[in-house]
Amino acid sequence: MERIAVYPGSFDPVTNGHLDIVRRGLKLFDRVVVAILVNPKKQFLFPLEERLDMLRVCLQDFKGAEVDAADGLLVDYAARHGATAILRGLRTLSDYDYEVQMALFNRRLDPRVETVFVVASPEHAATNSGLVKEVSALGRDVSAFVTEPVRVALERAFRRRAGK
């Protein structure tokens, strides 16, 4: 039987840290479905289609990775796709509270789906989409944290915002 995991997130935008988690996840699962789901607590810089495009480009050489987007509950999405696991990355201690709360909540919603945490490699421990956007908006090069197409998209988005 195929082992399928869903790796859910906002991916606004996808960072090298996310790609590291997918790479690690693919050692554990036959397929990793990278799914953009709705986080009502966040406001996004990139529209859904652009976030999907960036994921597709970044993951084109990752055998076993798929990209998708959906509304609704993560556990329902996982069940629809035959996934037995939710894959999430852990970086620092500050991730822990949020991640464990979501994992426990998801388990209450559907005990058949297990959350599997993968620890990011140290060079990605400080990478998060929010900080990448903040630094890019202030004109610093973020190519240490994101792939080239994402760096270009960030610079374009902030130029657009500044009306340049």
Ligand code: PNS
């Ligand atoms: O990258 P993020 O923003 O931390 O990802 C959060 C996300 C999208 C995984 C979470 O908000 C989510 O699962 N949204 C789907 C709706 C849902 O199932 N909510 C209950 C979570 S316990």
